[in-house]
Structures are given as C-alpha cells and as structure tokens.
Amino acid sequence: MIRKEAIAIVVEKIGNQPIISANGFISRDLLEVCDKNSNFYMIGSMGLASSIGLGVALKKMKKKIFVFDGDGNVLMNLGSLVTIGMTKPKNLIHVVFDNSSHESTGGQPTATNKIELSKIAKSTNYKVFQAKTKNQLAKTFQKIKLIPGPIMVIVKIKKGGVVSKRINIEPIEIKDRFMDSLKK
C-alpha cells in the first residue's frame, strides 16, 4: 500500500472530522485525495502536527481530532508523545504513515525499522494499533471508533508511489476555513 492509498482509506472512514496533516507529501496527498475545510494542511514547522493536534484536542473535547503524521515527523518531536501521554486526550487519534524514510526530502532513511515506535507510544500512554494491509487498515478504523484515546495507528506503507501537487491554498485561507469548520 502506498501513502496515497492509505490516506484515501482513512479519510473515507473518518468523514468530515478535523485532520491536522503534517507538512510534505502527507498534506499534498491529502489535498488531492479529499480536500475539505476541516483539513489543516501544514506547510512548514515539521514535527509539530501532533502538537497542534493536541492543542485542538484539549480545547475541542467533544470532537475527535485526527493527526496525519509521518515517521520522520514523529521522530523529530518525540517530546510531543510525552506531553500527549501526560494530558491523555481521549479524543486524539494519531495516525502515523510509516515508510521508514524522509520521503519528501528524497527518501533518506529514518530509524523506524531499527527501533519500535509502537513501544515508545505505548510507554507514553497511547493505545497502539498497527496496519500493514488495506484490509487491516479499514478494520482498525472500525475497531477504534469506540475506544478512548490517545490512540496511535501506525500504518506501514511502501516507499515511493505518486507525487501529489503542492498545497495551492493560501495559509491564511487554510487557517480560516479550518477554524470555521471547528465551530460547527
């Protein structure tokens, strides 16, 4: 499964619920798969998707907040897992698309095939689920519907695949429409 296919499966399962998506190819894929006002596309500030997601989750406790992250992003801000584990937001679902590489910068390796991200997440109070196939991924999202967070879903994806277009929405517009969607 490539990242764009995985994103399409997850998006179909979560509908119009808010997504904070990490900079790089993840946001680009999400934009092409399903652009919605409730998608907050990050452009810069690599590593901070889960922090932004935590901020939203702590303030919008009645909504489920999804974070679309990459393995490189998570490793860059492991401290965020600690703060999420400390604050334990029941409404936060952290989806990590893991291809053990910094694909957006040319496919350089990350350490997720040498360490166990799932163990790190478990030790910071996440409930962790892993999916390697499309079928497993769809089932996982069915399964976690009624489970309180923080939840991490690690989705193993293949390196490579299609390259989606750059984010062509102005940052201010991304912000304004996301804020409007949160009011509803």
Added chain:
Amino acid sequence: MKELTQKQIFNYLFNNGIENFVGVPDSTMKYFIEYGLKKNKILITTREEEAIGIAVGMSLSQSNSLVFMQNAGFANSLSTITSLVQLYKIPIIFLIGWRGFLKNDAPEHTKIGKIQPKLLQTLSLQSKIINEKNWKASCNWALKLIKEKKSCTLILKRDFVD
C-alpha cells in the same frame, strides 16, 4: 521582577482572556509559573517548539494562549515562529526571559542575550520589555494585539544573578 508583580501579571492576563499558558520554565519568571501551576492553568512541554504548536492548536480553537520560555528556547523556536505562527498569522503572546541581559550572567547566555533584540527586530515580532512600572500597560498592549489577531512578545529582563 518581584513575586507579587509576577502573580499580578498572571492574574491580569488570565482575567483578560488569555486562557492557556504553555511553555518551558525559566527561573526569570518562576513566580509567574509557580502561581499558574497552583491555579492549574499551566502546561509544561518538553521543548519550546512543541509549546508553540499546542498554543497554535488552541488558537485555532478560538482559545488564546501565552507561550513562555527562556531566550535559549526563543532561539530554538525561530523556524516555528516563521513557518507556523507568522505564515498562518496566528495570534500568540510570547513571554521571553532575557538571560544574558546582565554582563555577569552565566556564559551560555551571553551571545543570545546580546543578539535577542536584533533577532526580534529581524523577525518583525513586536516586543515590549515588561517591568514593575509598566506591566499593566504592556499587558494591555499585548492583549490589544491579540484581539487584532497579531502575535507579540513581552520580554522579562533577568536583572539578578544567582
């Protein structure tokens, strides 16, 4: 800055709509943080960039935040300020402790203490030095900017050496 003033600043900001205080501790503002912790209004993060990310998420949810840090952490935060806070025009009040303000402060603070005013200027991040006399006016200035959806910085000088 005196303990009482730091508590007053906390209360004043809190009573005027700043709902979240997120950051990494600095001894320059330790009374401010201690007081906020007692009131259960402080979230301490592992790094400053993380604190800014959380504050941005809260701001997107219509809840105003102050992010506190030492100037060492301000140096850590430059990319997050330019590519998140400023790129998306997110209103946040930064409270930054100015280590290296005194010449005889510990050596690790010398360089950042010296370049801090220019860094703020280069970033076009509006700032005011907050003190015993002007604290209320400075807070009002910051609160006004937040209402106008602009970010700004309050600087607290480290005017003692321990």
